Amino acid sequence: NRLITVAAAQLGPIQKAEGRDAVVARMVRLLERAHQRGANVVVFPELALTTFFPRWYVENLDEADAWYEEALPSPTTQPIFDAIRRYGLTCYLGYAEIAHEADETGVVRKRRFNTSVVIAPSGEIVLKYRKVHLPGHKEFSTIRKVQHLEKRYFEVGNLGFPVVRAPVGKVDGVNLGMLICNDRRWPESWRELGLQQVELVMLGYNTPAVNQENRGFEAHHLRNFHSQLSIQAGCYQNATFGVGVAKAGNEDGFELMGHSVIVNPQGEIMAMATSWDDELVVADCNLDMCQLGRNTIFNFAQHRRLEAYTRLTSQ
Ligand code: CDT
Numbered sequence: 001n002r003l004i005t006v007a008a009a010q011l012g013p014i015q016k017a018e019g020r021d022a023v024v025a026r027m028v029r030l031l032e033r034a035h036q037r038g039a040n041v042v043v044f045p046e047l048a049l050t051t052f053f054p055r056w057y058v059e060n061l062d063e064a065d066a067w068y069e070e071a072l073p074s075p076t077t078q079p080i081f082d083a084i085r086r087y088g089l090t091c092y093l094g095y096a097e098i099a100h101e102a103d104e105t106g107v108v109r110k111r112r113f114n115t116s117v118v119i120a121p122s123g124e125i126v127l128k129y130r131k132v133h134l135p136g137h138k139e140f141s142t143i144r145k146v147q148h149l150e151k152r153y154f155e156v157g158n159l160g161f162p163v164v165r166a167p168v169g170k171v172d173g174v175n176l177g178m179l180i181c182n183d184r185r186w187p188e189s190w191r192e193l194g195l196q197q198v199e200l201v202m203l204g205y206n207t208p209a210v211n212q213e214n215r216g217f218e219a220h221h222l223r224n225f226h227s228q229l230s231i232q233a234g235c236y237q238n239a240t241f242g243v244g245v246a247k248a249g250n251e252d253g254f255e256l257m258g259h260s261v262i263v264n265p266q267g268e269i270m271a272m273a274t275s276w277d278d279e280l281v282v283a284d285c286n287l288d289m290c291q292l293g294r295n296t297i298f299n300f301a302q303h304r305r306l307e308a309y310t311r312l313t314s315q
Pocket of ligand 1 (some may be wrong): 208
């Protein structure tokens with residue numbers, strides 16, 4: 001049978017002054033605990049190696065290079081890859097990427113992306129995704145108490161929504177897909193993965209506990225409700241398991257919500273974090289459960305009506 005054990009490796013806060021070494025040590029500890037609890041897959045948050053730096057404004061982006069990775073693994077991140085190999089895990093890792101590559105005009109330049117990868121038990125990177133839906137703003141905002149400068153720090157991802165079929169634990173081939181944070185709120189992201197028969201969607205997030213632009217319409221508890229509503233709906237409507245993993249807690253005075261979850265293809269929460277700290281949440285996922293939705297109510301080949309969806313890509 002196609003049973004895998006999935007771990008959401010929530011990270012507590014990472015302060016601005018905290019070094020990569022300390023963060024990597026915390027992550028290695030979580031990988032070790034995941035192994036002890038029988039996990040085959042471990043999912044870390046978005047931008048897992050640093051504080052959520054888009055809250056800090058810099059005039060010149062080159063001064064912010066220390067937040068990014070130019071190579072993965074690097075001497076600093078190597079212990080994560082070593083632990084993955086040691087324990088035979090499949091792992092989702094979110095990080096800030098600098099790539100020296102050609103843009104749409106063919107000019108090679110320094111480019112910045114909000115990126116995640118799937119690392120196989122061999123330590124090899126088998127899939128890369130670059131965040132498509134970048135929230136926030138590009139310039140310093142005088143009306144906000146805290147900035148959300150993702151549009152300044154990152155370009156829109158240019159890799160689409162890829163899915164890879166890879167061995168996980170004792171299961172020969174599992175269709176793995178990735179999203180990053182704000183992507184989870186967009187049904188189009190999920191459907192892109194669903195159309196590739198994804199069976200496990202892994203996603204990390206850094207979601208401020210307070211919406212700076214709420215104008216009195218968004219009570220605090222709705223932050224978590226909207227996150228889970230999006231993940232549960234995405235899983236149900238695409239007949240897939242999903243893992244949403246937070247970087248949580250108080251980073252330099254600014255709170256990020258927690259509530260990391262593992263969700264089944266019926267849209268039910270199987271396991272949920274209850275702290276704002278480093279916390280491991282584990283669930284056994286029978287991938288055969290994806291078949292019900294896929295072969296009945298969400299049998300895309302039988303029931304989707306493309307002729308009625310023309311607005312989806314034309315506006
Ligand atoms: N990191 C990230 O994408 N966070 C957003 C916050 C939106 S408010 C600007 C999210 O959707 O959770």
